[in-house]
Amino acid sequence: MSPVNYVYLAAVLFTIGAAGVLIRRNAIVVFMCVELMLNAANLTLVAFSRIHGNLDGQIMAFFVMVVAAAEVVVGLAIIVMMYRSRHSASVDDASLMKL
Amino acid sequence: MAVLPAMSAAPGSAGPAVLAATSTSAGETAAFWVLGSVAVLGALGTVLLRRAVHSALCLAGTMVILALFYLANGAYFLGIVQIVVYTGAVMMLFLFVLMLVGVSTADSLKETLKGQRWLAAACGLGLGILLVAGLGQVSVRSFEGLGQANAGGNVPALASLLFTKYVVAFEVVGALLTVAAVGATLLTHRERIEKTKSQREQAEERVRAGKHLPPLPAPGVYARHNAVDRPGLLPDGTPSDLTVSATLRNRGQVREVGPEALHRVAALEQRTADSHGQTEHTGRMYGEPHDPERDVDDADDEGQGGREARKARGDAREEEAAK
Amino acid sequence: MSVANAGFPLLTVTAALPAAGAIATAALPAAKRGAAKWVALVVSVATLVLSLVVLARFDPGGPRYQLTESHAWIADFGVRYELGVDGIGAVLIALTALLLPFIIAAAWHDADELEPARPNRRWRPTQGFFALMLATEAMVIISFAATDVFLFYVFFEAMLIPMYFLIGGFGDRAHAAGEEEAAKQRSYAAVKFLLYNLVGGLIMLAAVIGLFVVTSDQLGEGTFSLQKITEARADGGFQLDTNIERLLFLGFFFAFAVKAPLWPLHTWLPNAMGESTAPVAVLITAVVDKVGTFAMLRFCLGLFPEASKWATPVVLVLALVSILYGALLAVGQRDIKRLIAYASISHFGFIILGVFAMTSQGQSGATLYMVFHGVSTAALMLVAGFLISRRGSRLIADYGGVQKVAPVLAGTFLVGGLATLSLPGLAPFISEFLVLVGTFSRYPVAGIVATAGIVLAALYVLLMYQRTMTGPVTRPEVRAMPDLRVREMAVAVPLVALLVFLGVFPKPLTDIVNPAVEHTMSDVQKKDPEPDHQVAETGWFDYKPAEHAGGDHK
């Protein structure tokens, strides 16, 4: 088996995550799906790192994790605020931008 | 977990002698297919399960499996970090927020945006096929393996890269993390700008506005159910919507008080009056005397029935005026 | 006059005078609205004098463009401030300047109704009204004088702004369905006018840019100068690809066809003329629209001769449709002003027919037609405006028997109408006949079809006259109608006199126009068709000169 299979797996996970973002309305679940996508990306970085015998990919994955952590913190804070003001965590309720 | 060393050994055993391998070990292959399937199932579960908690748990499982894959790919540090930071911290944060929002609520998976599901499916599928097709084109026949790079240990190697080549990025990311933490705190922090009004002050305000001097009647008073969505009756026997919470009113979820209930109340009063000997207090106000046959469960109070009841009430009032 | 030779910018001054007048008028305080009217009138008369100086300075035998001025304007795009007139431009500038005093005098009280009860520093309708008219005049004059395509374009479009306000802001208040409906119709008309012309203008802008691109491709540096391009083409240094030339031609033509207006782009005109006051309607049809037909002659034919020839069949058919369609619709109108508007559409059909017949008679006729149609429509429309102002209704059915109570009004109206139907002896006959002869000599069928237009013209004019002016007086409003007042006579009589004079003696105009038409003909490299059996000049022709000479000394 070639390590490329990891990349295929990552593609599948990424797609599932993307579909989740599009389908789910609960902001928290949407967020989880985003995390799933990030993880899929990380998996490709790690797999390519191995394929190329180069640690740069891992470093990149590391950074992704850190940024993801920061994002989760801020994102969840926003969700909490949203929930507080609207008593709902549905992304569809935040549709003030429509005409 | 027993497979772990074997898997980690596999690239290692290839050693520096073999720079490029074309295939991974059979153990890793087996583990990939088994764990990969589980990961995909977990991902699907994340997307498809109705309860957010279940989604979170499925995601945690997927992440753990991914951690295992990191390990299998020679990213030992990342594997551990994935478990500790992601599965441990981030997912817990998710669960924590979930608790805050309400852990038991199940989302409806019914799509409300027209065509959204189909578009999403098409986009997702299209993107997936394209990605896979693209990867198929890349067709990497051999791979280097991390044997050489990890020769001095994975963590030291990473560290040396991180603190030399990527030191600036590292610092920036650190700053980012700090800012994010501060930002989250700021966002969720609610500062009271003004003093909380005391009960007395609130009462005085009401008096000044000239409305509802006494406290609002509680819902369900004299109604059959003491439910919050059932309006209470005013002294003249008419139901007052004001007794129901504004939220329910706005949603139009106020239950009607059916004529039967009114009759029953009238009968009750009559009986009370009888027992107290106050004969002049008749059920005049409440229309006809109690009819036990109509004392059915008021499941029909909603919808059409409710509307009819409202009409009947109006008629009753007119009748009264005529008298 | 020697100043003019020393590079005195006569054309600029002619255009700048009304512009300055517009500013001066607009700046007058609210209380001075009487003064505003006089300032506008005096400025327009002064402009007329200047335009006559232009006409006098113009030497028909001289170079093609005269009184030229040229200054760099936007150097990066080769845009220059270039002015110059050929015979056609000079005559049309004179027409514009001639009509404005009459329009202003006729509109003397049109803005009074809008005056607020108490003088208001900000809301000064009278000042605004006359300032907008003068501004339009200035822009039209520049358009007629511009020999730089871009300069022309700028003013061609800018003209829309004052016209928009004149139509929408100072429109006719006489509407059968009441003031509110009138306001609605008015703003509809103004917006329609603006949108139609804007769409045309924007398409033209694309073509203008295209022109810059091709000139910079071929001449090394982009230019908008008509003279430069014409010269370069004559040298052979500038040759357009057939398809590009056709596209550019279409871009220009579309804008001009909207402005002219040509069927089926005409529907803005009846609305605009119907909803604006009569003087503004005259401004639209007699002055502003002329820029469209003028530009066809100067820019479409001058810049894109081959494409013009290519498009001729289609344009001729559209012009013929305009002629008959406009006339038939005029017959069916119940509103006096809309009737005149449709008549104008028919007449613009004749002008375009003459332009694209590509014969000297056709083009001279078209140029004269622009002038004469301006004068005749002004006479008819302004008198119609006087009539409408007396009764407060635009509907033909609301009149009848006016001739008995207001004979002078009816008489001038009749003369205006007869001019509209091109009665010989009045000016429009000459132009119409020239157009028809010019068209017939190259396209006999088109000539014959167009001739049907003169029968229909008689129908709509006489129907309108019969229904408004003749018959017994049955309506009390008509019975109480006063005849023309002094101010109104001062407007109507000179126009009528001019129609008669030019109908009898148009030679001064033809002398100026003919050489310019020859230039245009050489632009498109067309010659008049030869007669099948050219008659040797015998008979009276030999006999005439001696006779003539004898007659002169008598």
Place this chain on the structure above:
Amino acid sequence: MESLIGLLVGFPLLGAAVLLCGGAKLDRSGHWLGVLFSGASFVTGVVLFAGMLGRPTDERALHQHLFSWVPVESFQADVAFQLDQLAMTFVLLITGVGTLIHIYSVGYMEHDVGRRRFFGYLNLFLAAMLLLVLADNYLLLYVGWEGVGLASYLLIGFWQFKPSAAVAAKKAFLVNRVGDAGLAIAIFLMFTTFGTFTFAPVLENATDAGEGMLTAIGLMLLLAACGKSAQVPLQSWLGDAMEGPTPVSALIHAATMVTAGVYLITRSGAIFNGAPDAQTAVVVVGAVTLIFGAIVGCAKDDIKKALAGSTMSQIGYMVLAAGLGPIGYAFAIMHLVTHGFFKAGLFLGAGSVMHGMNDEVDMRKYGGLRKYMPVTFVTFGLGYLAIIGFPGLSGFFSKDQIIEAAFAKGGTQGLILGAVTLIGAAITAYYMTRVMLMTFFGEERWRGQENEPHPHESPKVMTVPMIVLAFGSVFAGGLFKAGESFVHWLEPVTQFEHGHSPFSAAVVTGMTVVALLIGVAGAWLQYGRRPVPSVAPRGSLLTRAARRDLLQDDFNHVALVKPGEYLTRGLVYADNKVVDGAVNGTAAAFGGLSGRTRRVQNGFVRSYAVSMFGGAAVLVAATLLMRAV
């Protein structure tokens, strides 16, 4: 001498300008001013005539070039006059009869408030008519041509407060415009063929152009003539034109303007000579109108309309004669002149009768008037005898010549034409006798009516012109016939050929006299012996049709007016709905489209996310494609 030509036109033009622009100051004297200008023109005409007679035949034509009118390259239109024998004839007729009618009008219009305006219009008419006959080119002729149309329009509609008059005026102008279009096209054809439209070069070189082109020009000229001279199929306006004051009917719609068509055809003789088909068309039009007008004239009870029918018929004679070519031109003009005298006389007589009868026009309400208005009776009677062709009077000579020329056309055609002219002569005798009997003889049917009129003779100012015209009606024909003087006078312009009639002149004259006797006898049997009912009987189908002008108006209504109305109504609708609708529809479509596309921006994050992912997918696809390519 040449410079006087301009004065011919100038006097009446000045008169018109003065009278129309002069204002109320001239109300009291304006009519005499009009007579003065008209008379001045007549005197000028006489002076020129005397001068012309004093010159040898081939130098008689005069030419005056005033100024260059519309010079555009090869299109050179000048204002120039040409006074030859033909024009001279017309000048004398127009100014002479015109002046007489001016004088008559002074009396006839005495009580009309618009008298000044009336005389202004009459002067305008004279100017236009003189311009028409004096022009040296077709374009200037066209100016006069439409000028007389305008004058006719103004004068028919002179009593504008009568809706019928306004409608009749409009109708006359419109029908004439159709003919004018024909003249315009003829000018276009001349210009494209010869490069000029001046009479001399065109006519001298006409034969170069080929028969096809000449036929085309000829037919177009015929169309013009039909319009102006009320020939079938453009005849419908003449009857209605009687709405105008009677002097107008006499001058314009009997003596002068309506004969302009004959002038045009005669003037363009060279063109018609080269185009036999066009000539045939002319003859057919003349013959049809001759009978048509005569039949209409028989059925009308309105004295003026009966005379109008007669006018059409008589002009039919002239057109027929003009269509015969050089054998007929001179006779056409001769009949034109004599007709000018007697028809003007008849109309003036009719006007005089109306004047005495409270403006009643229905002959069934006349009767026995000869006692009350003797002068009118005598002059009218002389005119009557002249028109029916009573031997020795003007009409006899001129009509007889035409009938002879018609037979002389030769062949079957000649026989048919001769027969038609003879039948026409019989019908003419019939209807004119009818008019005469109904008006001046029989019972006094006007008695006992409400508003009973008091018939009386007209004042001198009216009767004198009638007497002068009666003299003309009696003697002009004989004068012209004597020594063929008229034919010789015109010969240089119109050429002349002797036709070869299958019958001798005496036989033709005999047939003519028989025809006229039949006609007179028929009328006497019907109207002289029996009392005339004062309400018209229903009559036969033909009579009823003839009363409706042989259904000409009905035909026009059905064939032209109604479809025209539907067309304009349809177009007005289409302009609103289709042309404007297309534009408004486009606008609405854009509005609707943006309303739809606006919904894409629904504010839901997830929708935006979908488009983002879609975009990403497209980008990936594009990348892959680029790599593949």
